[in-house]
Amino acid sequence: MVTSRLWLSLSFITVLVFGAGFFRWVYLGKSIPRVQILLPTLRVLSYESFAGVTGVGPELIKNFEKVCQCQVDLSSVSDSGMMMEKLRQKNFRVDIVVGLDQMLLPQAQSILGWKKLNFKKGFWDSQIQGFVKEFFVPYDWAPLALIYRKDEVEPPQDIKSLLHPRFLNSISLQDPRSSSPGLQFLFALYSWVGEKKIADFLAQIKQNVHSISPSWSMAYGLFQRGQAKMTFSYVTSLVYHWTVEKNMSYDAVVFKQGHPVQMEYVGIPKNCDQCDLAERFLKFLLSIESQKLVMNKNFMFPVRPELIQTDKAFSQLPKMPLLMGAKEDDFNQKKSVLEEMWLKAMQ
Numbered sequence: 001m002v003t004s005r006l007w008l009s010l011s012f013i014t015v016l017v018f019g020a021g022f023f024r025w026v027y028l029g030k031s032i033p034r035v036q037i038l039l040p041t042l043r044v045l046s047y048e049s050f051a052g053v054t055g056v057g058p059e060l061i062k063n064f065e066k067v068c069q070c071q072v073d074l075s076s077v078s079d080s081g082m083m084m085e086k087l088r089q090k091n092f093r094v095d096i097v098v099g100l101d102q103m104l105l106p107q108a109q110s111i112l113g114w115k116k117l118n119f120k121k122g123f124w125d126s127q128i129q130g131f132v133k134e135f136f137v138p139y140d141w142a143p144l145a146l147i148y149r150k151d152e153v154e155p156p157q158d159i160k161s162l163l164h165p166r167f168l169n170s171i172s173l174q175d176p177r178s179s180s181p182g183l184q185f186l187f188a189l190y191s192w193v194g195e196k197k198i199a200d201f202l203a204q205i206k207q208n209v210h211s212i213s214p215s216w217s218m219a220y221g222l223f224q225r226g227q228a229k230m231t232f233s234y235v236t237s238l239v240y241h242w243t244v245e246k247n248m249s250y251d252a253v254v255f256k257q258g259h260p261v262q263m264e265y266v267g268i269p270k271n272c273d274q275c276d277l278a279e280r281f282l283k284f285l286l287s288i289e290s291q292k293l294v295m296n297k298n299f300m301f302p303v304r305p306e307l308i309q310t311d312k313a314f315s316q317l318p319k320m321p322l323l324m325g326a327k328e329d330d331f332n333q334k335k336s337v338l339e340e341m342w343l344k345a346m347q
Contacts, residue, residue, distance in 0.1 A: 041071045042277045045086060046098040049217055049298075051076035056297035057098075063293075064284050070277055079215035080104065080180040080264070087111050093271065096278040098139070098285070100265040101180045103187065105136055106332055113270035117282070125305040127322075128263065136265040139285050140300035142234040143320055144184050144260050146171070146253040153229045155253045159192045163201075167208040172219045172228035174212065177339055181216045184260040185232045186342055187331050191323045192257050195334065202345035212346060234262065235320070239313045240299045251318070258323040264300065 044061070051057040051074050061072045077086050080099045084107055086092055100108055108114070114135040124132060131138050148155050153170065156162050162171075174182030193201045210228040213219035223231035230253075241250040266285060268278045284290055291302035301308060308314050331338070 039069060039071045040274055040277060041073050042068070042274045042281060043093065043095045044072055044074045044098060044281070045083060045094045045096070046074065046076050047080045047083065048076050048078050048215070050099055054297075056293050059293060059297065060285065060290055063290070064281055067284075068277060068280060070274070072281075078217065079174075079178060081178045081183065082215075084108065084111065093273065094269060095272040095274045096281055097267045097269070098264075100136065100267055101184075102131065102263045102265070102328065103180065103183050103332065103335075105133065105265065108267065109135070115268040115270055115272070115275065117268065117279075119286075123304055125301070125303055125308070128303060130324075131263045133265070136267045137282060137286070138263045138265050138303055139291075140294050140298060140302060141261060141263045142236040142300045143322055144181060144188070144232060144262060145235050145255075145320065146230045147223070147233045147235075147237055148230045148251060148253065149249045150251055151249050155230075155251070159255055159257060162208065163204045165207075167230070169208065169210050170229040171205075171209050172211050172213065172222045172231040173209055174216055174219045174232065175214050176342055178214045179216055179219075180262065181219075181232055181234075182212075183335075184262055186338055187328065188260045188323065190331050190334075190338060191260070191327050192255070195338070198338065199341045199345060202342060206346060209346070234300065235259075235317055236299045236301060236314070238317060242316075243313050252320075254318055254320045256321065258321040260323050 044057075046057055049055050057074055057076075061074055065072055075086075075094070077083055080101055081104065083097065083100065084104060087094075087097070087108065088111055097108075116134055117137050119132060119137045128138055128141055131141075146155070153167075156164070156167070173185060176182040176186040189198050189201060211219070211222055213222065216233065219228075219231055220233055220237070222228045223233075235252050238250050238252060241247045266282050268275065268282070272278050285294075286303065288304060288307070291304045291307055294300060295302050295307060295311065295314065301314065
């Protein structure tokens with residue numbers, strides 16, 4: 001009998017202890033570390049320079065988690081061009097994709113279905129109003145050009161002068177099959193010299209190409225380390241050098257024939273699990289405070305025009321004519337053929 005009573009007493013104490021713990025977990029959750037509480041998880045896919053420790057992604061996510069009552073799982077690939085390979089994986093699911101550019105949108109739509117996004121009206125910069133899509137919304141943008149250091153090289157004055165022997169082994173480029181800026185460079189060549197002359201131009205410029213990297217970050221790294229004298233990049237890269245490094249020797253080559261523009265988009269797949277959270281994150285990304293972060297850490301033009309006008313460094317960037325419109329549609333239809341030309345010429 002004594003043994004039975006002792007066993008009942010111990011059982012009662014055990015129930016009380018675990019009951020108290022459960023009560024505290026349910027009703028006093030604020031005092032428990034968040035990772036121990038079952039919060040909804042928003043899965044975000046982006047590219048390396050956005051998601052890395054020096055990119056804008058971690059800070060944006062930290063700020064969003066303060067207000068969303070959720071956790072954010074951020075995964076990344078080396079370049080926005082590599083997102084297509086990730087999205088093709090059968091077992092990969094994501095709630096929102098950050099960093100698609102306009103050249104990749106037709107391909108993205110062939111891989112997945114996407115939710116309609118009602119953001120056509122509002123605050124858009126007049127230069128990008130026409131880029132707001134039914135299924136994709138831009139969150140930053142920039143023209144692309146050859147970037148150089150004034151004390152190292154006399155820049156080319158026009159497109160033909162890119163072929164001059166003085167630029168031998170000096171240009172760092174990206175592979176258009178895996179890199180978004182690489183694809184933009186191929187589009188620029190298509191616009192500058194035309195489809196019939198592009199193969200010949202590629203054959204001639206090959207001797208001046210220092211390297212072809214699979215991603216923007218690798219190509220730009222070669223340029224920063226002084227191994228290449230020019231690289232194809234965002235004009236807004238200059239802001240980083242001017243403001244962070246305090247180095248005013250960096251500049252961009254301006255061609256009167258025009259420059260390609262990269263719009264970086266957000267899209268929400270139809271098969272998202274946390275669709276409402278994804279839309280909240282998109283609205284958060286377009287807010288004034290988030291757009292300031294994009295300017296200062298992603299070093300791209302914001303989609304909120306009032307921010308550009310009040311920023312000294314961004315307002316001093318060189319003005320350049322832009323390549324936009326129907327040529328992009330033509331290029332996308334011929335992309336695979338042009339990529340084959342590129343591969344054959346650069347091998």
